[in-house]
Amino acid sequence: MTTPAAATAYDLAFQVSPIILVGGIASNTLGGMLPIIALTGQIASFVQGAASSGSLSTDDFFARFVPVPGSTLVSQQVAQYPFANQTVAANATIQNPLAISLRMIAPVKDTAGYLTKTAIFTSLQSSLVAHNAAGGTYTIATPAYIYTNCLLLDITDVTGGGTKQQQIEYQWSFTQPLITQQQASAAYSSLMSKLTSGAQVTEPTTAGTSIWSNAQVAVGSAAQNAVQGIGQLSGVVNQYLSAPAL
Template sequence: MSSSGYELYKLSFEISPVILVNGIASQVPGQMLPIVALTQAADFTLGILNGDSVPTTLDKYFAHWKPLPGTTLISNQIGQFPFANQSIAANAIIVQPLNISLMMNVPVQTEGGYTAKLATMTVLQQALSAHNLSGGTYTIATPSQIYTNCLLALMRDVSGGESKQVQHTWQLDFIQPLITINQATQVYNSLMNKIAGGLPVSLTPSWSGVSATVGAALAGSTGGATLLPSAANLVAGLAGSE
């Protein structure tokens, strides 16, 4: 991989794999805000003022991200009852939401960096909370899949003892919901097409309808004479015997 290609890979999947959509990004052109704009907010501001505060290499950026094991591409729940055939079994599959977990590594890299870390993490927490409360979603870029319309479910400290620093590693759990507005519209249209195409639906059953159906079915099964009277004749005979 060329140097430029590797830098592009790191920028996409290690430095800013999370994009905030709508929510607090509603006023941004395109309504999309890369999370690096939050994690590097202090450096960008000082860089504009001083011209030399933005990190010169991606390795010196505040946060580095990595997808965690357990991220799902396909998640289905299978019906636990006997199936007549494979076609019915396939229709019994229930699609489940997808889970995406990212690890954000934020060690202090410079002398006196704890103050900047506290300020950056405070801004990040408040921005993500405001984004969630305003109905914003997330787009997550991983080397194997790009997940859209995701929701942030949890952000927690998972720091280990491999460093003398504390709270240097955070885990963010995202969920890609099962149904979006577009998917719900497609499901609704599919159902209406089935109904319009003759899907049998019985909403108002009646005795007359049942008796006629039973009598006709029995008559048809013998090719002519009826072995048993219809339900209507049976009810009438019982009433006359009283």
């Protein structure tokens, strides 16, 4: 059974503030990270309300974020030339950057909202432009995966005709590029690296239980990385909640 505290933490991490600014304009903040709600002018009232009431409420925030279908977990490009055998075909791949998009839903909830909407969006836009210009990156938290070291590509108005309000839904598109030399080197599969360097290519070991042993190691490594990712997200949320009001 989900407790109210757990539900609120999940809501905060994945729907209210799943975007964390890293570096850039957040370089001088606690931990060098800044949650997106800090740019909408609501973080102070949220922390003060939590301190006075002893509970957290995420119902009255400016916007909510929902992952857009089409985000990628794995993206590879396969060579188009004829392959010598199945081993070559399975390994002749190059890793591509990952893509993630979120839809920001920010309807006006009362009369005062119409007066503050322009000011909030203007402040948000100028802050993001400054963050990008300063070389800042983004961490995107989704229920399935935590994308780190992302770059913001664009924010596009995608408001449909099902509402009388205008400009209340925006799509945020991010990419997770290969930004380190190690990641760039790992973009080539082991076989592609051998072909490029002219090294000898040998057949993989398939006898006995070697395949299942390798699979077990891979699954264990993936599970460990997932646990570490959840721990990093928890640290970000806890750090943000414990920060003094701005």
